[in-house]
Amino acid sequence: MPQIARLARPSQLSETVSKTIEQWIVDGVMAPGVKLPTEKTLSAEFGVSRAVVREAISRLKAEGYVASRQGAGAFVEARPGQASFRLTEAADPADAETTAHIFELRYIVETAAAALAASRRSDADLARMREALLRMRTAVADGADGTQADDDFHVAIATATGNPALVRFIRFVGHQFFASRLPTWNAEGHAAGRAEAAQAEHERLFEAIAAGGAVAAREAARNHMVEAARRLGIHTDHWDPAPVAPWDEEALS
Amino acid sequence: MPQIARLARPSQLSETVSKTIEQWIVDGVMAPGVKLPTEKTLSAEFGVSRAVVREAISRLKAEGYVASRQGAGAFVEARPGQASFRLTEAADPADAETTAHIFELRYIVETAAAALAASRRSDADLARMREALLRMRTAVADGADGTQADDDFHVAIATATGNPALVRFIRFVGHQFFASRLPTWNAEGHAAGRAEAAQAEHERLFEAIAAGGAVAAREAARNHMVEAARRLGIHTDHWDPAPVAPWDEEALS
């Protein structure tokens, strides 16, 4: 069955206006902190109604490029890091290749996070991981749905890194690809032993992090992500194996 | 001089509506592909004008959570990966700690990208890197601004990975933190030898990638990112050193 592509719709005026202003900002034509032209001016210049301009500015606000103050105007956001980021182009299909690329990025970040979690985790972090692990153990034993516990386990690892940007990224990707955990945890996954295999990987990952072994944690996470990819039919041969090395763990303290 | 916090403004109605609907989506109350209530219904339910609802939906569209079709309605986006991601909370100040966290994430991704670029790069990729390198060489010689060439060099490396998600991420973060390159390339940076030092790091990174050495590329990128962080006053002692190991490079082919 060939992938049926979505029929393209004409862009809305508000999207066109929004993209144009975004380009001004990205190209540096409008610098951070600078005030945008008034809605009245933009309406006249673009030849559209004020409502269209307002919707365009709403888009820019949602994307973090612009902040507005009633009575004062709309300003280019000056704080770096506020703009939003998308893993894909709007026109990208939800195909296997796109998913594989994102999964590779996820692999890079999650293996690094595991190593960091091993060296930075607190008792509270470990308790959080343990709790999620227990829920997954129960799910395996009962043939039940462990996807949420699986997600929570990964977020707990990210939390142990103490880096909010990492937490936000891992949480975001985990949610966007929540469906990727279904083949592991659905009835078929249980019957085929995939849930049990995933759980063994989780247990190993947890042991490494609890033991404070950054190298072991990295390797356990790497293995888990590779196996997870395999369960989804994603090829991983060309992924960076993130080499395992003799390691001086005292240097991490 | 203490950081002066922005005075909080009341949320706009459209933002409140938008955040509420986003929560429905994130919590799974509204599943991917499902049709949102009509604008008329949302307007009545939230007790706001239709214009506010439209602005809220414009926000959700900008964030990739929703796609609308004229005459049909607005639908929860079914394709994973379309939603947008922000590295920070809207209320986060643009302080050094936030920047450091983001820099660490960038470090993780860019060091991995360098290793991948070394094993996957094409002649065209190398030409692109060389071109950017040459522009930076000229900037060092002339005491000129090399920030754009610096950015282009990093994007060329990301491009060599062949992973569009990596390219998008590195390009995005590079643009958001464009200002982080100024201390290297401004007059003071030239006078203090920072531009020259950065360029030496770039040259080493390029040599490793050109030679196809994933381990050497990783180490060169790691060193460059750590030095770049130091130039910005960011502490890197607790960063994952991404160990260098004896490596079987045949396994990468």
Next chain:
DNA sequence: TACGCAAAGTTGTCTGACAAGCAGATCAAT
């Protein structure tokens, strides 16, 4: 010079109208 106030300007919200497109039902032709 500093403060208070008014006026002008700007964003936020509401309302109403019409255009453009979609979904579903119905009917006719094959």
Next chain:
DNA sequence: ATTGATCTGCTTGTCAGACAACTTTGCGTA
């Protein structure tokens, strides 16, 4: 029975106007 055409009702996209809430500017007074 299936396909194509047409119609109707509904929904989103855009426009215009009005008013509320807030900000900025300019002027007058102490």
